Amino acid sequence: MSSEESYRAILRYLTNEREPYAPGTEGNVKRKIRKAAACYVVRGGTLYYQRRQRHRKTFAELEVVLQPERRRDLIEAAHLGPGGTHHTRHQTWHYLSKTYWWRGILKQVKDYIKQCSKCQEKLDRSRPISDVSEMLEELGLDLESGEESNESEDDLSNFTSSPTTASKPAKKKPVSKHELVFVSGTLQSALRFVTSVLVFAALVTYFSQTTKTAY
The missing domain is CATH 1.20.5 (Single alpha-helices involved in coiled-coils or other helix-helix interfaces)
Structure with a gap:
């Protein structure tokens, strides 16, 4: 089951009181849906992920984007800054993740920037680097941030795996x-x-x- 299908299963569970599960859903998958749904809420028919904010007792509600085309459009809009400037991948992710969410969002941001011709030309030219985040990126390192750790907090890792196959511990x-x-x-x-x-x-x-x- 893909992450999109998982999100739709959670949306159905939170909105359909009479039939919260799709026909043929197995018992262990139902338990995973219930567990994952605790991190989400539905507002006006739209699914939102409740992300825990560091050093705060409140949650940020981020819209879960299900359509692949819309995801790419949002990444492109977050990547392009005023005056035609191109943001770094950390800046792009940080701006995007303030409002939107889906599993694998950080990886898709990285993949998008790898395909951006202007960003690749920028990396190929020798130039002084003043931004620490850009320096780490050019060294192949990711800028650590507390919010970035939320990439795996939505409890979909087990939910999307096959119910009959025991998942191996990730290295x-x-x-x-x-x-x-x-x-x-x-x-x-x-x-x-x-x-x-x-x-x-x-x-x-x-x-x-x-x-x-x-x-």
């Missing part, structure tokens, strides 16, 4: 910030070592000159 990918911390830690260690060597050399020079003066 955790290395987080970019760990690599940055490692590089930073190595640099700090090297700086401490160089500082120690310079201090030792200065002391040796000082005592050598003091000894010569004494004699």
Whole structure:
């Protein structure tokens, strides 16, 4: 079952009191629908995802977009800034995810920008980089953000899997910030070592000159 079909099943569950499930829906799938539906609400016939806001007790209600064509149009509108400027993928995702939601939204933003000819030309040209997010992107790293972690919070990962197949635990990918911390830690260690060597050399020079003066 695709994510679009899953969202439609949730929408049906929240709006159809007499027949909340499609005919032939198995019991374990019904339980997954009920569990996933706890993160959603329907307003005027439109499904909204309730995203937990960090350090707050409130939820942001984001419209769930079901149509693939509309998703691409929204990504394009979020990517293009005033004056014809092109936003970075993090800026595009951040602007888009303030209002809209669907599972895999971040990946689709990345794929769209990879196909943007102007953005690719921009990456090919050598230029000074002042924006930290752009610097990380050109290094192949993603800018960590608290909101980005919500990419997997809508409880659709198990819901979209086959009910008869046991899902294997997903392998955790290395987080970019760990690599940055490692590089930073190595640099700090090297700086401490160089500082120690310079201090030792200065002391040796000082005592050598003091000894010569004494004699």
